[in-house]
Amino acid sequence: MNKILVEVFVPAAGKNFDVFISLESHMEDVRKMLCQSVNNLTNGNYFADDDTVICDAESGIIFNVNMSIYELGIKNGSRLMLI
Numbered sequence: 001m002n003k004i005l006v007e008v009f010v011p012a013a014g015k016n017f018d019v020f021i022s023l024e025s026h027m028e029d030v031r032k033m034l035c036q037s038v039n040n041l042t043n044g045n046y047f048a049d050d051d052t053v054i055c056d057a058e059s060g061i062i063f064n065v066n067m068s069i070y071e072l073g074i075k076n077g078s079r080l081m082l083i
Helices: 027-041
Strands: 003-010 015-022 054-056 079-082
Touching: 003 027, 015 027, 027 054, 027 079
Parallel strands: 003 079
Antiparallel strands: 003 015, 054 079
Protein backbone atom coordinates (compact mmCIF):
# COMPACT_ATOMS: atom_id res chain seq x y z
CA MET A 1 0.00 0.00 0.00
CA ASN A 2 1.22 3.47 -0.83
CA LYS A 3 1.21 5.69 2.22
CA ILE A 4 1.91 9.37 2.60
CA LEU A 5 2.76 11.51 5.61
CA VAL A 6 0.46 14.48 6.25
CA GLU A 7 0.19 17.04 9.03
CA VAL A 8 -3.22 17.35 10.67
CA PHE A 9 -4.02 20.48 12.66
CA VAL A 10 -6.89 20.25 15.16
CA PRO A 11 -7.83 23.79 16.27
CA ALA A 12 -10.24 22.54 18.96
CA ALA A 13 -7.38 20.68 20.63
CA GLY A 14 -4.71 23.22 19.71
CA LYS A 15 -2.46 20.44 18.43
CA ASN A 16 -0.76 19.18 15.28
CA PHE A 17 -0.33 15.51 14.46
CA ASP A 18 1.75 13.79 11.79
CA VAL A 19 -0.19 10.90 10.30
CA PHE A 20 0.49 8.25 7.66
CA ILE A 21 -2.52 7.61 5.41
CA SER A 22 -3.04 5.35 2.43
CA LEU A 23 -3.51 6.93 -1.00
CA GLU A 24 -6.28 4.39 -1.68
CA SER A 25 -8.32 5.34 1.42
CA HIS A 26 -11.51 7.32 1.01
CA MET A 27 -11.68 10.60 2.90
CA GLU A 28 -14.67 9.39 4.96
CA ASP A 29 -12.60 6.49 6.31
CA VAL A 30 -9.70 8.86 7.02
CA ARG A 31 -12.04 11.30 8.77
CA LYS A 32 -13.37 8.56 11.06
CA MET A 33 -9.85 7.28 11.80
CA LEU A 34 -8.55 10.77 12.57
CA CYS A 35 -11.49 11.57 14.85
CA GLN A 36 -10.92 8.37 16.83
CA SER A 37 -7.14 8.86 16.95
CA VAL A 38 -7.30 12.49 18.07
CA ASN A 39 -9.82 11.56 20.74
CA ASN A 40 -7.42 8.87 22.04
CA LEU A 41 -4.33 11.09 21.79
CA THR A 42 -6.01 13.90 23.76
CA ASN A 43 -7.27 11.51 26.45
CA GLY A 44 -10.89 12.20 25.48
CA ASN A 45 -10.56 15.99 25.56
CA TYR A 46 -11.45 16.20 21.85
CA PHE A 47 -14.79 14.80 20.75
CA ALA A 48 -15.82 14.77 17.09
CA ASP A 49 -19.37 14.44 15.82
CA ASP A 50 -20.96 13.72 12.43
CA ASP A 51 -20.45 17.36 11.38
CA THR A 52 -16.65 17.14 11.71
CA VAL A 53 -14.91 17.77 8.38
CA ILE A 54 -11.39 17.67 6.99
CA CYS A 55 -10.22 20.60 4.93
CA ASP A 56 -7.04 21.84 3.33
CA ALA A 57 -5.24 23.91 5.99
CA GLU A 58 -3.91 26.38 3.42
CA SER A 59 -7.03 27.09 1.33
CA GLY A 60 -9.82 26.04 3.70
CA ILE A 61 -11.47 23.92 0.99
CA ILE A 62 -13.49 21.08 2.52
CA PHE A 63 -12.60 17.69 1.04
CA ASN A 64 -15.25 15.47 -0.54
CA VAL A 65 -15.64 12.43 1.72
CA ASN A 66 -16.58 10.22 -1.24
CA MET A 67 -13.21 10.63 -2.97
CA SER A 68 -9.92 8.86 -2.31
CA ILE A 69 -6.85 10.61 -0.97
CA TYR A 70 -5.23 10.12 -4.38
CA GLU A 71 -8.21 11.62 -6.24
CA LEU A 72 -8.15 14.66 -3.96
CA GLY A 73 -4.50 15.31 -4.80
CA ILE A 74 -3.31 14.99 -1.21
CA LYS A 75 0.39 14.14 -1.10
CA ASN A 76 3.38 13.91 1.24
CA GLY A 77 3.63 17.04 3.33
CA SER A 78 0.03 18.17 2.78
CA ARG A 79 -1.44 20.09 5.68
CA LEU A 80 -4.97 19.14 6.69
CA MET A 81 -7.27 20.59 9.31
CA LEU A 82 -9.88 18.66 11.30
CA ILE A 83 -12.74 20.99 12.25
